[in-house]
Amino acid sequence: MKKIINKKLSLIYFSPTGTTRKILKEIADGMNFKKSIQIDLIKKDNIKKQNFTDNEIVIIGVPVHSGRIPLTVSNRLKNFSANKTKAILVAVYGNRHYDDALLELKDLVIEVGFLPIAAAAFIGVHSFSNSKYPIAEGRPNAEDLKIAKDFGKQIRTKLEENKKIQVPGNYPYKKRLEKLIVKPIIDMDLCDLCGMCERVCPVDAISMFRDKINIDANSCIYCHACVKICPQKAMVIDDERIIKSAKNLHEKCKQPQIPEIFL
Ligand SMILES: Cc1cc2nc3c(=O)[nH]c(=O)nc-3n(C[C@H](O)[C@H](O)[C@H](O)COP(=O)(O)O)c2cc1C
Ligand code: SF4
Ligand code: SF4
Known part of the structure; x- marks a missing residue:
């Protein structure tokens, strides 16, 4: 044992x-x-x-x-x-x-x-x-x-x-990359205001008030926690620099x- x-x-x-x-x-x-x-x-x-x-x-x-x-x-x-x-x-x-x-x-x-x-x-x-x-x-x-x-x-x-x-x-x-001013966008037609994104954000960038959700791009570290947890798939980070990076990584890190x- x-x-x-x-x-x-x-x-x-x-x-x-x-x-x-x-x-x-x-x-x-x-x-x-x-x-x-x-x-x-x-x-x-x-x-x-x-x-x-x-x-x-x-x-x-x-x-x-x-x-x-x-x-x-x-x-x-x-x-x-x-x-x-x-x-x-x-x-x-x-x-x-x-x-x-x-x-x-x-x-x-x-x-x-x-x-x-x-x-x-x-x-x-x-x-x-x-x-x-x-x-x-x-x-x-x-x-x-x-x-x-x-x-x-x-x-x-x-x-x-x-x-x-x-x-x-x-x-x-390695030198830290300059922080991008980026934030997720929400499709409010899909969002049911469940509040999960607000709870998982590690830097308190998301705040909900009644039926409004505010996201602070200055705080967001684009960790994607909110995007991945959203049950309605209502969130996306569609910033072109992040998309370009994803494309590069997809192609080069197979x-x-x-x-x-x-x-
Ligand atoms: C802003 C950011 C930068 C990242 N940089 C790297 C990197 O330099 N090299 C790498 O292989 N993965 C990188 N990743 C991927 C994460 O390290 C990887 O997805 C990790 O599994 C995330 O851990 P978590 O699930 O505990 O959040 C990065 C992710 C984010 C959000
Ligand atoms: S997790 Fe998705 S559905 Fe829930 S409040 Fe956030 S954006 Fe809306
Ligand atoms: S991507 Fe991360 S840091 Fe940015 S709002 Fe979503 S949970 Fe917060």
Whole structure:
């Protein structure tokens, strides 16, 4: 019978379209801890100072945005402090590349006091993917999830070690792209004012008042959470720069990437 580890496991993630969360859950399943909690960095309640002790283990998962950690996530993670809490780091990307995101995540968590003991890069369906320009559709697939679970099992053997890990990436990190002033548009003939888009937006860009929905393009990070969750398929980001990017990725990133593990 497998030994149950008696430490608290926290899954910390920012996952607008759900792929990062899915992969973290599978890793945690493989780790087979008795207790685990989830800290969803999209939820306002979790955007606060939190301290982690050396009697805890965390898995921290972030999506890759333009080869980096989204700035929103970086700022939210800086609220945390840790006292040599062991951390497993996961970057999830849409089959192009993760560039410097894993290195940036590693540096950031060390800065606030975590001890990275393992890391991985996994693939999720690209947030820009659509029926015309599919990109990494279906990822993470069954094979990805099996790798995630096996990764979790392997981590169990690493928990007593203090070996430092190396992850790919370069200094200086890839320059952040200038934020586009973009927002989704809503077909009000389809919208039934259910409010789901407002609830999932990680940056509070969407506000509803009676039968009106306002979206602030200055805040929107085009994460596509609202577009993907809308049950009426009433939302779309039809900005030509996003469409061009989706077309390019669809054409150039056809070869499926495979998950990478760093132990
Ligand atoms: C603004 C933005 C930029 C992105 N940049 C990259 C990138 O540089 N490389 C890549 O492979 N995927 C990129 N993606 C795709 C996401 O990393 C991928 O879809 C990931 O699975 C999303 O995670 P989530 O489902 O947890 O939100 C980007 C997505 C968005 C919204
Ligand atoms: S999720 Fe879709 S249907 Fe619901 S309020 Fe938003 S746009 Fe309207
Ligand atoms: S409004 Fe923008 S930031 Fe908010 S969920 Fe939609 S795409 Fe993401």
